[in-house]
Amino acid sequence: MIDVEVVVDDLPCHRCGDSLILAIRVPHGFHRADGELVSGTRTVPLCRVCDRDDPVAQGVLAFFAFHEQIDATTVGEGGTILTEWIDTVSNRPTPYLDHLNAEDHPDAPE
Numbered sequence: 039m040i041d042v043e044v045v046v047d048d049l050p051c052h053r054c055g056d057s058l059i060l061a062i063r064v065p066h067g068f069h070r071a072d073g074e075l076v077s078g079t080r081t082v083p084l085c086r087v088c089d090r091d092d093p094v095a096q097g098v099l100a101f102f103a104f105h106e107q108i109d110a111t112t113v114g115e116g117g118t119i120l121t122e123w124i125d126t127v128s129n130r131p132t133p134y135l136d137h138l139n140a141e142d143h144p145d146a147p148e
């Protein structure tokens with residue numbers, strides 16, 4: 039079980055500028071070239087525009103299209119799809135780190 043913080047403030051999407059449905063902060067870490075572990079948190083946004091083609095996000099987007107929030111009557115349904123989305127996105131590689139790795143290894147095959 040990892041620590042995940044759900045952020046529901048009125049955050050703008052860094053990709054399109056629309057309001058996010060929500061965002062989560064998940065712990066992440068990587069080893070620098072010298073072997074030192076660098077750890078912290080990263081924010082994973084959920085945007086109704088940018089994430090609509092993401093299969094695992096579609097369930098959450100569909101839920102929030104019908105429900106403004108998760109409450110006592112919808113926590114079963116909403117909690118399940120939200121947990122599935124969190125499990126998936128928190129285990130995806132960080133795009134930012136992929137970019138760093140590409141710069142560290144300019145001769146790496148594309």
Ligand SMILES: [Zn+2]
Pocket residue numbers: 051052053054055056085086087088089
């Ligand atoms: Zn967006």
